[in-house]
Amino acid sequence: MIKSIIKGSGSYLPEKVLTNHDIAKMVDTSHEWIFERTGITQRHIASDNQFTSDLAYEAALKAIESSGIHANELDLILLATSTPDQVFPSTAVKVQHMIGAKESAAFDLHAVCSGFVYGLTTANAFIKTGEYKKILVIGAETYSRIINWKDRSTCILFGDGAGAFILEAAESTDDNLSAGILKTRIKSDGQYADKLYCNGSSSSNDEDDRYIQMNGREVYKHAVEKQTSIVNSVLLSSGLTIDKIDWFVPHQANLRILDATAKKLNFPKEKIIITVGEHANTSSASIPIAMDCAIKDGKIKRGDVIMLVSFGSGFTWGATILRY
Ligand code: UT7
Secondary structure (H helix, E strand, O other), rough: OOOEEEEEEEOOOOOOOHHHHHOOOOOOOHHHHHHHHHOOOOOEOOOOOOOOHHHHHHHHHHHHEEEEEEEEHHHEEEEOOOOOOOOOOOOHHHHHHOOOOOOEEEEEEHHHHHEEEEEEEEHHHHHHOOOOOOOEEEEEEEEEOOOOOOOOOHHHOOOOEEEEEEEEEOOOOOOOOOOOOEEEEEEEEHHHHHHHEEEOOOOOOOOHHOOEEEEEHHHHHHHHHHHHHHHHHHHHOOOOHHHOOOEEEEOOOOOHHHHHHHHOOOOOOOEOOOOOOHOEEEEHHHHHHHHHHHHHOOOOOOEEEEEEEEEEEEEEEEEEEEEO
């Protein structure tokens, strides 16, 4: 059978750092409140002349370099983002041009904070057709551009960044022992579309609604519940049990959401990769950034079994089990 193996990874965070103390000078909040409710201490912010494509490009270059393949060998580029450079063309085609991937197709994929797991799931399906051998999957965001910096309930939560994986097709055995994506599953439920949304540069006529709007409590409740259920569902379909997972790489939205989900799953906290404190919520970029950091830190090693899980606006959610 064909499996999608993770051939390389890369990530990029803009230079500028905005701490909780900096935000406390802008709105009525404090470092203590933000840290206690979210675990966040700082976030990275793109400079005025940096766009989502620029962040994606930096992450993609590093992923390509670590994979040892040439950009010209790529068959497909999938860019998960909810903050594209423009309404059209896709940000993916801009990145395709920037990295010089002349032979590939490229398109954007929009599933907000679940974008990267949706991207991996889509790329995996393409690879399983046998037609596509090498795929670049990127999660890249500039949420600083869609945040209302006067709204203390949302401006504290997000940051900018990008992360990327190169997937490659490999002939493999149909078991959980060889490297690659073992099981992946995505879900959505549009009845909750009004709980977390942004009209921005959309077809909406509402000028006042151009920034993120969120019902924090509802998002929190569903994030814990839906991430727990999808993790259990992919575990069941893979035939693995939770004790076989070496590292849990969840979407980095809020430390309390990570803690509550791990507790419900009875999963040890020391095996969770946590970067939300330093990066805040970078939406579709948070999982590949967290995983890439853990690989570079030497925590995640070849052969480890990894569980990725995400939740975001839509609501959308998903989970991927892979052997690195
Ligand atoms: O990818 C998914 C992205 N979204 C999320 O991850 C968000 C999930 N939700 C959360 O993380 C939490 O709901 C928050 C951290 C956003 C808020 O925590 P909470 O415990 O649910 O607070 P709350 O919204 O119920 O607000 C409690 C109080 C309110 O004051 P009153 O009405 O009790 O007087 C808020 O006005 O805290 C106030 N508040 C703040 N105070 C200081 C809200 N934001 C702030 C702030 N600083 N930044």
